[in-house]
Every structure is written in structure tokens, then in C-alpha cells.
Amino acid sequence: MNGKENGMNTVTLRVNRFTPRPERGRERGGSPFARKSSPFGDSGASARRRPRGKQWVQEYTLSVRPEDTVLDCLLTIKRTIDPTLAFRYSCGHGICGSDAVAINGTPTLLCTAMVRDWAKPAGTQVDNEGFRHTGDDFQPVPAQDGDDLGVIELAALPGFPVRRDLVADIDQMLDQIKKLKPYLQANDDLATTEDGKIDAFEYLQNPQQLAKYELLSNCIACGTCEGSCPVYAGGEAFIGPAALIAASRFINDSRDMQTAARMDAIDSADGIAACQSVRACSRECPRGIDVGEEIWQLIAQIKER
Template sequence: MADAATDERMRDMIRVVLRVHRFTPRAERERARSSSPFARTAPSPFGAPTRRRAPRGKRWTQDYALTVPPTTTLLDCLLSVKRRSDPTLAFRYACGHGMCGSDAATVNGAPTLLCTTTVGQAAGQATGQTIGQTSRSAATAPGSASAADHGGTDHGGTDDEGFRRTGSADHPHQQREPRPDTSPSPQGLAQDAGNQSPAIVEIGPLAGFAVQRDLIVDIDPMIEQITRLKPYLQADGRLATTHDGKVDMIEYLQRPEQLAKYELLSDCIACGLCEASCPVFSGGDAFIGPAALIAASRFINDSRDHAGDARLDAIDTADGIAACQSVKACSRPCPRGINVGEEMWQLTTRVGERSERRRDNDE
């Protein structure tokens, strides 16, 4: 009975290779001394904003072979690798439930959250078929990505540490209660996963962001852009009073239909998935980015906010909503279900109509 139970449990496991794109920054060299006439001691006289310089360092891909249930999340897999075989692997995470957006990464070419993407789902993207239960959270809908089938070479072999380095990038499989796949399959598994090449799941850092180490990227520019648009309520400060002038309540009341205009927008967790999927932002063009514009739209649509015109002025710039090309690729990966592309279009329409009204008034 025990052997039968073990065989049944192992039949539910899948073999997968996580192919992680890694990066180790090079130590910064000491710059020229300030006494040198060639040392740069002042900003550019042209006053142009300078882009953050991408750090230099060593880049490579590394394979980690695992055998896990298909419902295992990619975050669980990486945590297992870090704890059991390779403590040098670096990635960012916090809540583990898709609520904070800390573990955003690129999986099989598509931006998604590691904590809500399962091995079965990622392996299905790589092989073109669904493997096991594909979603751990119904609230999450990571973007899909096309990936070429693996050529059939067996990547399951590993060294004593449970991983090995590689210089190429393909696509196959992934899993849960991760453990390095260094031992032969138990009896009864040979027919199942043992005779198949493992699926390769490629994991890399978010596109459009400077890589700091492995899967960790610098999100400071995105946060600075959001902060630039003042993402907080700016009400008029007047409170409801009674007929004799006393404060009646200390709340700003809203009707349900007013709340509905921005309620979903307030769920944005600034994960950066929309920015990574945006061809304008990730392509390096001057663009404030959809995350910041969503933050602005949340308050532009709030009936309690009295800074609507100032907010529209702030985004009506060359690197603001005008830089959006309405590709709507930003809508697909949003883990909170926000239709980012549609919201960008609404902002574009609103800014355009306001400009037309101003021209008519000037005439």
C-alpha cells in the first residue's frame, strides 16, 4: 500500500528545469581624483536629465533541476533552490500571495509574479499544453507568452550542488516542494516522468529596469515617477457641518457610482508588470510609464479630489500620456485585473478633449 501511495504521489510530480538569467555586478572602480582636471565634478552644462547607467558585470544562465507537484509556485521553487542548493541566487519577495508585487519577474518572456505563477502553468507555456492545476490564485492572471519547444536534449543531469551553469536558453518544465533532481526516480515513476525530457522554464529580470543582481531590478525610477504625480488625496478641506455651523462628520462622503470610477484603480500594487510589457517604457524611450499614470488616474477619477486640473497638466507632457502609443500590451499581465491599456486610452481622450476646449475658449 505504501509503495502504491508513493507511486501515485510521484505520478503527480513533474520534472522541470528552471533556467535563470543571472547577473553579478562588477565592483565599481575608483574614479579619477577630484584634483584631476579631467575629473567630472559637475553635472552636464546642458542640464539634460541623465539616465541611470546600467551596471556592468557578469551575465550567464544557470539551470536548476527540480521534481515537484505542478501546483508549486515558481517562488516556492526558487526558495527551495536558495535554501537547499544555491544560496547565492538573488531575488526579491515579500508576502508570497500576489498582494505586494515584490517578486515580479519575466517568465518565458512574459512579465508575471513568481508567487502566483505555478510550475504547471509555466511549463504549459513552454510546451504548449496545460500541465496539472495551472493557477494557485483566481485573482491572478499572469500574461501568456509563446515559447519554442525544447529540442529533446535531456537537461535533467546536475552536479553535486543540484545545479549547473549553461550558456544557452531554451524552454521546458517546472514544479513544487522543490528538491534538486539528483537521484533516480522511484520505482513506478520510470514510465511517467522518467522517460520524458524536463520542461525548461526561463526566468529573468523585468524588462525595462536596470538589473542590480540576478532577478532583482532597480524600481526606484518607477517609484520616483509615481511620486512625481502626487499620488495622494488633495481635497478642499471643507467638512460637512450642521445648520448651526458645527462639524457634522469628518468624512468625505461618496455615492457608490462615484466610488466605482476609481475603486479598481486603487488596487494597483506598483509591481511594474505593466511597465515591463510596455514597448515604449521597456524600449528605453522617455515615458513616465503606465504605473505612474494609473496612480494619477486613480485620483483624477476621485470625486473628493480637487486637484484634477493640476494632475491633468502634470501628465499632459511629451513624456507623459502623449508618449503612450496605445499598444495596450500593459493590460495583459496586471495581477489586480486593471485594464491598464483602456485606462491609458481614457486619459488620452480626456487630455485631448480638454485641449480642444481650451483652444475653443482662446478663439
């Protein structure tokens, strides 16, 4: 059944697929004598080298509604066309961050990406006067029922090893976040009231104190900022923007007593110094965090201390 028969539109998903080759002998990771100078582990190219295996591009043409998400499309493929297609998702509402991939080369979440926003018309784009347009100034005519919306290209999240198809291995990023102790470290002294009970108001904050880190606490560690960062995705030794955001969240929390130690942890050649302030990490954050600006503020704080 095609789009013209049921009043829907058609779209083609062009998926970069990958099946790993079974590993033999010693686990991948390079020479056991290789030097690992980064305090955050082997965060360079060797840690994110793509496993060997079969790579190919496969196309799927579907009948869809323009408001359907790309995740909806993949679920349809998985359930009715090709059960071997591998991708990852959980909540389906942009909260868990597990379904981050590259759509048309841009890291984003499958569950929040609508077909109408990402489908690229096939062939040359020509306006009513016959002029060819390739830039953002071209505004295509809204799709009618039965129209072919075009092509959406999908690949695993850049900057990470690929486990299978659209599933990226983000363990390295999560390990780097964990190394920075992403939890509140307050005083060991437990405040009590005059009658010996725990003082429940010990850590009250005013609105200004909360505002300094409230948005940062929305980070879902999806990895889109890492995949957008040319330093991290390029294979350089860099702790990555996601870990720096995790550090900034507690550095800016007035209740945390480990600000100096947290700054020491990121003040290194592979930490804050490796950021080149490109700010590509800010463009696609699904939680609205201006990652580049937050990292710049960290740089300023470290220089001033």
C-alpha cells in the same frame, strides 16, 4: 532524488543571473552636464542602463508538483541548492507586487505563476499524428507523475536596471509615481456640523462615483505593465503606465480637487503624449486592471478639456 522516485514531476529553471561589478569613482548616471529635459527626471535609457558585471545562465532541476508556484521553486533552490541566488518577494500572495520578474519573457509575479502553466516542454512538440506544433493550438498531454515538465526561463523585470540576478531596481518607477502626488487632495475646508463637530459624512460617495476609480486603487506598483510596455522598457523618455494609473486613480475620484493640476502634470511630451497605445501593458496586470484602456481614457479626457 528525482521525480520518478518520489511520484513528483521534474522541471528545469533556467535563470539569467547577474553579479554587478563594484562601482568606482563617480556614481553612474552619465555626464553631470547632460541635459535632463523630462519633468519626471531622467526617465530615458541613461536612467535604466544595465550596470556592468558578470552575466551567465544557470540551470536548476527540481522535483516539483505541477501546482507549485515558481516562487516555491526559487525558495527550494535558495534553501537547499544555491544560497547565492538573489530574488525578491514579500507576501507571497500576489498582494505586495515585489516579486515581479520575466517568466519566459513575460512580466508577471513569481508567487502567482504555477509551474504547470509556465513550463515549456523541451524539444519539438509533436502530436499523436506526428505533426509538429509551435503555436497556441498545441495541447500537450497532461503530465503524469514522474514526467519532465520542461523548462522555465527566468530573468529580471525588463525595462529596469538589474541589481543582482532577478532583483530589478524599480526606484525610478516609484519616484515617477511620487512626482504625481498619489494621495487625495481635497478642500482645505473642514466641514463641521451645527454643534461644531467634524462632519464625518463630508466625503460620502455614491456607488457610481466609487466605481470610477475602485479598480484603479488595486494597483500594487509591481512594474509588470512597465516591463511589458515597449516604449518604457525600450528606454524612451516616458513616465510609464504605472504612474499614469496612479494619476488616473485620483483624477477619477470625485473627492479630489486637483484634477486640472494632475492633468497638467501628465500632459507633456514625456507624459501621456509618449504613450503609443500598444496596450501591451494590459495583458499581464496581476490585479486585473485594463491599463491600456485606462490610459486611453486619460488621453480622451485631456483632449476634451
